[in-house]
Amino acid sequence: MEQSTGQKIATALVGWGLSLLMAFPILWMALAAFKTESQAIASPPIFFFAPTLENFAAVFERANYPHFFLNSVVVAGGSTLLALIIGLPAAYAMAFYPTKRTKDVLVWMLSTKMMPAVGVLVPIYLMFRSAGLIDTRSGLVFMYTLMNLPIVVWMLFTFFKDVPKEILEAALLDGARPVQQFWMLLLPLTAPGIASTGLLAVILAWNEAFWSINLSTSNATPLTAFIASFSSPEGLFWAKLSAASLLAIGPILAFGWMTQKQLVRGLTFGAVK
Amino acid sequence: MLLSPKNPALARPVVAEDEPLINTTPLMAPSVVLLFIWMIVPLAMTLWFSVQRYNLLDPTSVGFAWFDNYEFLLTDPALLNAIKNTIALVVGVLAATVVFGVACAVALDAQFPGRGIARLFCIIPFFVMPTVSALVWKNLLMNPVNGLFSWVLKSVGLPAIDWFSNYPLSSIGIIVAWQWIPFATLILLTSLQSLDREQIEAARMDGARGWTLFWNITLPHLYRSITIVVMIETIFLLSVFAEILVTTSGGPGEASTTLPFLIYKTALLDYDVGGASAGGVIAIILANIVAFFLVRTIAHNLER
Incomplete structure (x- = not known):
């Protein structure tokens, strides 16, 4: 044309x-x-x-910025790792050893994402309070693991589904056991997909604002909640606010750009590829 | 964790026949158990609290309230106002993101120099944490005195607008729409790439141009993806919270208080556990109406 x-x-x-x-x-x-x-x-x-x-120097000096940054890293990284460890076996089982119920299980997992966070704010807050989890990193790691687990399982499932069955069957014919097959063949084959799944989980946890604001006060506060504390002083700190914000979104922008193609798959639960 | 008991069926070199090669229960159990607890326990507690008299500040208020919390909420104009605001925000943002998402997707699907970089620029807002987005818009752009928008308005001879005092809900809507346009763009762009080029060429041969082509070929092709965008966004938009907290805190008055924000205020500022839980149940019901259709669409997709 x-x-x-x-x-x-x-x-x-x-x-x-x-x-x-x-x-x-x-x-x-x-x-x-x-x-x-x-x-x-x-x-x-x-x-x-x-x-x-x-401004960057001021942000680092005054606000204990590295502390909040580290909280974000620990909470986003920890929850992602945990979600991958828990989700990988389940996705593997459903992709390669499907049963009659597999579809129902997948759809059910997805439906747990539909619960609006605010609907369960009260019980979660009270449970966290009585378990001493308010304002702890482990509390947030736990929340974000549950929050991301359905997306992680779904995304891994669609990546595993894309692996040609013939390759796996050939490996079994050669005498490989399922465990070997998983480690030697499947993991290397799907490593890029697992990586994008992890990146998406990191992005979602890093930017999560509802639980981080409501379940942390200072010790475990990640960057989202820390930046929210800038909302009170009007006007005067725009340059410092901008510097702090730029540092907070920088790493995640890089991740986001790296994973933009797989992002669609993850966020639509495989409905759009 | 990945080890499973040895199975005699192992010798058979067939994948996923009638009898599975491995026992999948230990592989599935952690995910299923965790998500099951996550689904049931908070929901049951919300339902339980919602029929209780329970205020964290008032130890004397105990016992069953039955439906008093609901009655109080449902007859309280604040709830109706919050639901109205929630619906206005969700519908407004949905309309804006679909229209601009389609525009961006079509524009970025065309060939032009630097398209890859332009696409990256377009999706930036989606990766910015909501608190940063809201504060940047509130201060740097929408501040009535020093903000960029007021300068632009003044330089064309119009009076500056005090966005968050005069149009609180719309201002929040603009910010949230800006955050979600990239999501719509990304999905619609992916969908456009699967559009049959030959079909377009054929239509062009028949003399279809510009708008005709768009209305008769492109838009129908995008229809399914738009449905998915609308449903997924609705789930997330029903929970918009941080943007409201850092800009207006629900004000002025109750002008930008949505259902999530009302529940937050009732629970963590008024310590009224019973009332907040009743609000939570209402939020869950609203979300589930949408979720029902979304889950059906995606499950249908799984079969293909």
Whole structure:
């Protein structure tokens, strides 16, 4: 299909225009992170300035930032690892040794995701309180593991389903036992899929805000809840807020970009591939 | 954990025949048991508390309230207001994300230089934690004095808008829509890539152009994906919380209090466990109406 030059330029302009519009708030925030506080609140806005790193230094000094960052890493990483350890065997069993009930089990697992968090806020809060889990990392790890487990199982299931049956049968014919087959053949074959599953779980746990705000107060507070504490002081700390935010979303943006293709599969439970 | 008892059937070189090669129970058990507890226990407790007189600040209020909590909630204008706000937010955000999601997906499906990078830019908002998104919009963009929007409005001669005081729910809606447009875009883009190019070429041969092509070929093709986007987003949008907490805290007055926020206020600010649980039950019922259709669609998909 031949396109005129005008059409080509229009297509590029629309595509880039929409994308930049979507990214603008974050780009603008990233810019503010390198401004001084007075530059950040200046009106008319300042587009060109000598960048400064003082906001990042201030964030690290004052807010105990590394502590919150570490909480996010531990909580997101720990819950993902746990969900993978628990979910992998189940996904494997359902993908390769399906029974009549497998479909029902999968659909049921999915339906546990449909419970709105706020509907069970009260019992979870009370249970956490009596178990001494409020404001602990292990409490949040536990919550996020349960939150991500259905997605992890589903995503792994669809990746395992994509493995050609013939390869596995050939391995069994060669005398490999199911356990060997799993470790030597299946894991290497599906490693990219397992990795994207893990990345998606990390992203979801890292950005989770409802439980982190309601179940942590200071010790276990991850970055989402820490950033929420910036909501009270109006105005004056925009540059520092931007710097703290940029540090908080940086790693996850990188992960998100890496996993964008598999993301669709995970978030739609395999309904769109 | 992965080891299973040796099975005589092992010798048979067939995968998944009538008798499985391995015992799958120990593989399934951890996931199934955990999710089963996760499904049953909090739900049962919510139901139980919702018929109890239970206030954390008032130890004298104990015993069965039966349906008093529900009666109190259902006759309280705050609940009706919160449900109205929730529905307005969900429907508004859904409409915006579908329209802009389709626009972005179609625009980013076309060939142009730097398309890969443009796509990455477009999906940024989805990976930004909700508290950061809300604070960036609240301060850097929508602040009535120093925000970028007020400067833009002033420079074209319009009065600045105090977004969160005058249009609290719409402002929150704009932020949430911005967060979810990339989700719609990603899914619809994936779906567009499976669109039969020959079909488009054939339609072009027949003289279909631009809008005709879009309405008659592209949009019908996207229909199923749009349904999935709508259902999945609804589940998540029914629980929008952090964006409200850091921008308006449900105010001014109750203008931007949604059902999740009302429950949060009742439970953790008023310590009324019974009332909050009754609200929780209502939220669960609302979500399940949507979930029913979503689960059916996905289960149907599994069969193909």
